[in-house]
Amino acid sequence: MGLKGRIGIALGAVVLAVAAAVGYMMFAMAPPSDLDLARSKKTAKGLYAVEIAPENPAFERNTLHSWVVTVTTADGAPVEGAEIAVDGGMPQHGHGLPTAPQVTAALGDGRYRIEGVRFNMSGWWEFKLHIKAAAGEDDVTFNLSL
Amino acid sequence: MSRLISASEALRRALASIAVTMLVLAAGCSGDEFTDSEKATIASLSLDRLPPLPADPSNRFADDRLAAAFGATLFFEPRLSGHGDVSCSTCHQVDRQFQDGRPLGRAVGLTDRRTMPLAGVAFSPWQFWDGRKDSLWAQALGPLEDAREHAGNRTAYAHFVTASLKDRYERIFGPLPDLAGVPRNAGPLGTAEEKAAWQAIPEAKRAEIDTVFANIGKSIAAFERSIRHEETRFDRFARAIAAGEAPQGDAALDESERLGLKLFIGRANCVTCHAGPRFSDEHFHNTGVPQPPELPEDSGRAAGIPKALADPFNCLGRYSDAKPEQCGELRFVAKDDPLMVRAFKTPSLRGAVSRPPYMHSGQIATIEDVIEHYSSAPKPPKGESELQPLTLSEREKKALVAFLKTLDTGRPLSN
Numbered sequence: 001m002g003l004k005g006r007i008g009i010a011l012g013a014v015v016l017a018v019a020a021a022v023g024y025m026m027f028a029m030a031p032p033s034d035l036d037l038a039r040s041k042k043t044a045k046g047l048y049a050v051e052i053a054p055e056n057p058a059f060e061r062n063t064l065h066s067w068v069v070t071v072t073t074a075d076g077a078p079v080e081g082a083e084i085a086v087d088g089g090m091p092q093h094g095h096g097l098p099t100a101p102q103v104t105a106a107l108g109d110g111r112y113r114i115e116g117v118r119f120n121m122s123g124w125w126e127f128k129l130h131i132k133a134a135a136g137e138d139d140v141t142f143n144l145s146l
Numbered sequence: 147m148s149r150l151i152s153a154s155e156a157l158r159r160a161l162a163s164i165a166v167t168m169l170v171l172a173a174g175c176s177g178d179e180f181t182d183s184e185k186a187t188i189a190s191l192s193l194d195r196l197p198p199l200p201a202d203p204s205n206r207f208a209d210d211r212l213a214a215a216f217g218a219t220l221f222f223e224p225r226l227s228g229h230g231d232v233s234c235s236t237c238h239q240v241d242r243q244f245q246d247g248r249p250l251g252r253a254v255g256l257t258d259r260r261t262m263p264l265a266g267v268a269f270s271p272w273q274f275w276d277g278r279k280d281s282l283w284a285q286a287l288g289p290l291e292d293a294r295e296h297a298g299n300r301t302a303y304a305h306f307v308t309a310s311l312k313d314r315y316e317r318i319f320g321p322l323p324d325l326a327g328v329p330r331n332a333g334p335l336g337t338a339e340e341k342a343a344w345q346a347i348p349e350a351k352r353a354e355i356d357t358v359f360a361n362i363g364k365s366i367a368a369f370e371r372s373i374r375h376e377e378t379r380f381d382r383f384a385r386a387i388a389a390g391e392a393p394q395g396d397a398a399l400d401e402s403e404r405l406g407l408k409l410f411i412g413r414a415n416c417v418t419c420h421a422g423p424r425f426s427d428e429h430f431h432n433t434g435v436p437q438p439p440e441l442p443e444d445s446g447r448a449a450g451i452p453k454a455l456a457d458p459f460n461c462l463g464r465y466s467d468a469k470p471e472q473c474g475e476l477r478f479v480a481k482d483d484p485l486m487v488r489a490f491k492t493p494s495l496r497g498a499v500s501r502p503p504y505m506h507s508g509q510i511a512t513i514e515d516v517i518e519h520y521s522s523a524p525k526p527p528k529g530e531s532e533l534q535p536l537t538l539s540e541r542e543k544k545a546l547v548a549f550l551k552t553l554d555t556g557r558p559l560s561n
Contacts, residue, residue, distance in 0.1 A: 061422070062421075099479065099480055102478065115477075116474055116478025
């Protein structure tokens with residue numbers, strides 16, 4: 001290959017890099033298109049099955065609201081007396097939740113109310129639960145797209 | 147020689163292909179077309195989407211019309227100050243979007259923060275640049291006792307209301323306490339003498355005086371809840387976009403304004419924080435704003451949170467009308483978020499173009515310099531900045547300013 005060809009390839013690569021960078025900047029903040037938005041999941045080690053649901057399904061961005069978490073064992077029995085810690089944030093922005101949500105009530109049948117949730121921005125949020133109960137400690141991460 | 151010629155020819159062709167690629171990319175963001183997702187974002191910013199004012203359960207007079215009228219009187223009342231020469235309107239000037247156009251608010255003395263405008267302020271769950279107050283009524287009490295602002299004290303205010311506004315007060319709040327024997331000047335935040343005089347007042351009487359003081363705040367808050375955002379050209383544009391119609395007349399944004407809007411909701415990431423009809427997420431962010439060397443070190447929200455939690459006039463305090471379960475903001479505040487160091491409240495951008503200077507201590511003089519700041523994303527003096535550098539052309543910077551001007555009512559400010 002001659003010098004001309006090599007320069008052409010090198011500059012072609014520059015063009016692609018510029019296009020990729022512009023594309024990245026334009027779309028970096030959009031949630032990944034293949035995000036798993038399931039609201040019912042197994043925990044990482046498979047100890048529990050967890051379902052989350054907002055108490056008011058029509059909750060809006062930037063309003064303080066609550067969720068109900070339902071925890072069952074892998075074979076479907078409700079888990080009572082669980083300690084649940086809430087964490088999360090926006091992976092694309094590198095920040096956590098703007099509030100410190102907490103479990104404020106055990107509602108029975110493995111259901112728990114988490115109060116004090118707010119999502120102050122649009123985009124991809126992670127909602128992470130650390131669950132500690134008789135079967136052991138386990139984690140689950142839900143994705144939410146606002 | 148021939149190699150050199152062919153190399154330069156290759157360079158020319160490659161540059162031409164870069165130029166073509168850039169043109170294609172530029173055409174993609176020329177602002178002529180908005181995607182459905184962009185249209186949804188534009189609609190979400192419209193004043194038409196502003197929800198009703200949130201209730202303030204900590205202030206049962208928040209929506210009381212008599213209290214609001216009384217609050218308006220108090221807001222413009224210079225006798226509500228230590229020397230009879232400062233009212234809320236000294237800095238929150240009614241004909242200047244309720245702000246003063248100065249880098250730092252100035253009343254009895256010079257403060258270390260920029261005076262905030264008041265339109266829509268009741269939508270914020272946290273007040274002040276650092277969110278050190280959790281309601282509008284608790285906020286209104288702060289400047290009244292600040293030596294640099296109104297420089298007054300609690301018993302002086304109770305005496306003033308009793309002497310001059312007794313009937314109006316009692317029609318709303320019931321009987322004023324008996325102030326016989328209560329010193330003229332006493333309070334927990336004043337001079338050493340005022341503090342000593344305050345401590346000498348029996349606890350039950352102090353609580354009665356605190357109640358009058360809290361009611362002054364609740365009245366001012368009721369008035370401030372009536373200060374609204376006004377419709378702008380952008381709102382008329384967004385209304386048409388939301389309805390799927392072509393914007394007509396002054397609602398039709400020009401090419402530069404549309405490019406600015408496209409950048410604002412797209413690549414420039416402004417809408418990440420400046421979201422919703424108020425163009426604010428009502429939260430706190432470190433954006434690398436410089437620390438003015440002449441002012442004390444300011445850690446912003448990180449210092450504001452413990453102040454709000456310790457405030458006797460907060461939602462959980464004895465002067466609040468809320469049940470504890472209604473104080474969600476305070477109960478679920480994130481106490482140890484490292485990103486709150488030098489984080490300051492996201493201001494609304496409505497009318498921002500006509501109220502320089504900018505930032506929490508007026509550090510940035512012009513809107514053009516604000517765009518430069520966000521474009522260059524400087525290292526913060528402390529903590530972590532959430533900004534990422536942007537590559538904006540001069541045309542794009544001008545376009546962002548052009549767009550921001552559409553968020554202005556366009557009426558000139560009087561002095």
